[in-house]
Amino acid sequence: MQRIYKISNPVIITVAMTGAIPRKKDCPGPLVKTSEQIEEIHKSFEAGASLAHIHVRNPDESPSSDPDLYAIVQAGIQKHCPGIIVQFLTRGRGRDQAARGGxxxxxxxxASLATGSVNFPNGIYENPPDFVDGLASEMLKYETKPEIEIFDLAMLYNAANLVERGLLKAPVHIQFVMGIPNAMPARCSILEFLISELKTVMPDATWTAADVARHQLTVNEWTLELGGHIRT
Amino acid sequence: MQRIYKISNPVIITVAMTGAIPRKKDCPGPLVKTSEQIEEIHKSFEAGASLAHIHVRNPDESPSSDPDLYAIVQAGIQKHCPGIIVQFLTRGRGRDQAARGGxxxxxxxxASLATGSVNFPNGIYENPPDFVDGLASEMLKYETKPEIEIFDLAMLYNAANLVERGLLKAPVHIQFVMGIPNAMPARCSILEFLISELKTVMPDATWTAADVARHQLTVNEWTLELGGHIRT
Ligand SMILES: [Zn+2]
Ligand SMILES: [Zn+2]
Ligand SMILES: [Zn+2]
Ligand SMILES: [Zn+2]
Structure with missing residues (x-):
C-alpha cells in the first residue's frame, strides 16, 4: 500500500486503510479489527506517511458509523504515531445520513466532506444540500479541517459556495475522487480541468487526487505531474 | 420567449413551455392549462420553432406525471403544428420515480433522460443507475428518441456507457443543463470542456445547451459560438 516516489516537492502521503466498498471476501485490503488498522497505519507511519484516513467497519464488515470505533483507532494512532494527522471518513453508502457525522x-x-450527490455503482451517494451544510457546521464547531471530496464537477462549485457562506474556512483542502463507476471516471483531461477550475474559483486551495482501487497508480502519476499531494 | 439569431448554420430552436420549478405565483412563465400550452407552442411553431418540450402540471401547479395530460398536449400540438417534434419531460422533482416514465x-x-443524480436547490434530483437503465429501455421499446440531459459531468460518461451497453442508440442527442443551484453552474469554461469531452467519447452526438431561467441568453450565445442548437 506504500509506494515511494522520487520527487523534488514535498508531498503529503496519505494512508487510507479501510476502503468503503470492498468486503474481506472480495479483496484482502479492508481491515475490520481496529487493532489491525492501528498496526497497519503504524507501519505506514514508520515508512513516512503523515496522514491516516480512517473509516471503520462493523463485525460483519459493513461500513460503520460507531463513534467508539473511530475513537479507538484515533487513540491508538495518536499513541503509536505521534504527529500523524487523523482524518475521519464520513462517507458510508448504506449508512444512515444522520449518523455519518456522529x-x-x-x-x-x-474529516471528509462530500459537497453534493452523485450516482455510485449501486445507487445514489446521498449528500443533499442541507446535510452538507449540517456536516460543514459540525466540523467548524469541532475545529476539524474538512477534506472536501469531489466525486463530480458540481461539487467543486458547491465547495466554493460553502466558503462564500462562511460554512468552510479558506484555504480549503480538496480531494478529487475518480474512477467510481457512475461518478467521474479516471481521465487525465478531467483532472486537468478540475485543477484549472479550482485555481479560478478557490486559488488558495490545496488538493489531492484519489482513484478507487484499480487506477490508483495512474492518478498518482497525474497528481505528481500537476503538482498535488499523493494518497496511497 | 422567442429570440431571433442571425447565424449561418441551421439550428433547432426548441420551445420549452412549462419549466419544472417555478409556480404561477413566482413568475408568469409556467402554463398550467393544457389549452394554454398548446396555444403557446402553436405561436412559437408559427414563429419557426421545430421542437416542443413538454412537461405538465397538476391543477395546484405542481409537476405532474399524469399520462393523460401529456396525451392531451401531444394531440393538440400534432393537430395544430404539423411536423413539430414532440418531446416529453421525465424530470419532476417531487414526482414518484416509477411514475416519471409512465x-x-x-x-x-x-423524451428527456437524465443519466445520473445531482443536487438541486432543495434536495437530490434522483436518477439512480437502475432507474436510468429502466427509462432508457422504455424509450427503446416505444421508439422514442432520448434527449440526454446532463446536469453534471459524470452523466456524460454514463451516457456513453449506456450506448456501449446497447441501452441507447447512437448517435445520441445531448442537452447540457447549466445554472441550477447545486448542479453545474453556467460557466463558459464548463461548456467548452463538456463539448471537448463529448467529441472524444461520443463524436457522433448532437448537442444543445440550456440554462435555467436567468442565464438563458448567455448560454445561448455560447452555444452558437461552439456550434450547437438553441433552446428558448
Ligand atoms: Zn478510505
Ligand atoms: Zn504499533
Ligand atoms: Zn422545460
Ligand atoms: Zn392553434
Whole structure:
C-alpha cells in the first residue's frame, strides 16, 4: 500500500486503510479489527506517511458509523504515531445520513466532506444540500479541517459556495475522487480541468487526487505531474 | 420567449413551455392549462420553432406525471403544428420515480433522460443507475428518441456507457443543463470542456445547451459560438 516516489516537492502521503466498498471476501485490503488498522497505519507511519484516513467497519464488515470505533483507532494512532494527522471518513453508502457525522465530537484533525450527490455503482451517494451544510457546521464547531471530496464537477462549485457562506474556512483542502463507476471516471483531461477550475474559483486551495482501487497508480502519476499531494 | 439569431448554420430552436420549478405565483412563465400550452407552442411553431418540450402540471401547479395530460398536449400540438417534434419531460422533482416514465407509451418523438443524480436547490434530483437503465429501455421499446440531459459531468460518461451497453442508440442527442443551484453552474469554461469531452467519447452526438431561467441568453450565445442548437 506504500509506494515511494522520487520527487523534488514535498508531498503529503496519505494512508487510507479501510476502503468503503470492498468486503474481506472480495479483496484482502479492508481491515475490520481496529487493532489491525492501528498496526497497519503504524507501519505506514514508520515508512513516512503523515496522514491516516480512517473509516471503520462493523463485525460483519459493513461500513460503520460507531463513534467508539473511530475513537479507538484515533487513540491508538495518536499513541503509536505521534504527529500523524487523523482524518475521519464520513462517507458510508448504506449508512444512515444522520449518523455519518456522529463521530465528529471526537475532534479528529480532519474529516471528509462530500459537497453534493452523485450516482455510485449501486445507487445514489446521498449528500443533499442541507446535510452538507449540517456536516460543514459540525466540523467548524469541532475545529476539524474538512477534506472536501469531489466525486463530480458540481461539487467543486458547491465547495466554493460553502466558503462564500462562511460554512468552510479558506484555504480549503480538496480531494478529487475518480474512477467510481457512475461518478467521474479516471481521465487525465478531467483532472486537468478540475485543477484549472479550482485555481479560478478557490486559488488558495490545496488538493489531492484519489482513484478507487484499480487506477490508483495512474492518478498518482497525474497528481505528481500537476503538482498535488499523493494518497496511497 | 422567442429570440431571433442571425447565424449561418441551421439550428433547432426548441420551445420549452412549462419549466419544472417555478409556480404561477413566482413568475408568469409556467402554463398550467393544457389549452394554454398548446396555444403557446402553436405561436412559437408559427414563429419557426421545430421542437416542443413538454412537461405538465397538476391543477395546484405542481409537476405532474399524469399520462393523460401529456396525451392531451401531444394531440393538440400534432393537430395544430404539423411536423413539430414532440418531446416529453421525465424530470419532476417531487414526482414518484416509477411514475416519471409512465407516459412513454404515448410514444412521443423524444423524451428527456437524465443519466445520473445531482443536487438541486432543495434536495437530490434522483436518477439512480437502475432507474436510468429502466427509462432508457422504455424509450427503446416505444421508439422514442432520448434527449440526454446532463446536469453534471459524470452523466456524460454514463451516457456513453449506456450506448456501449446497447441501452441507447447512437448517435445520441445531448442537452447540457447549466445554472441550477447545486448542479453545474453556467460557466463558459464548463461548456467548452463538456463539448471537448463529448467529441472524444461520443463524436457522433448532437448537442444543445440550456440554462435555467436567468442565464438563458448567455448560454445561448455560447452555444452558437461552439456550434450547437438553441433552446428558448
Ligand atoms: Zn478510505
Ligand atoms: Zn504499533
Ligand atoms: Zn422545460
Ligand atoms: Zn392553434
Amino acid at each position: 463521530m465528529l465530537f471526537h475532534r479528529p484533525d480532519m | 407516459m412513454l407509451f404515448h410514444r412521443p418523438d423524444m
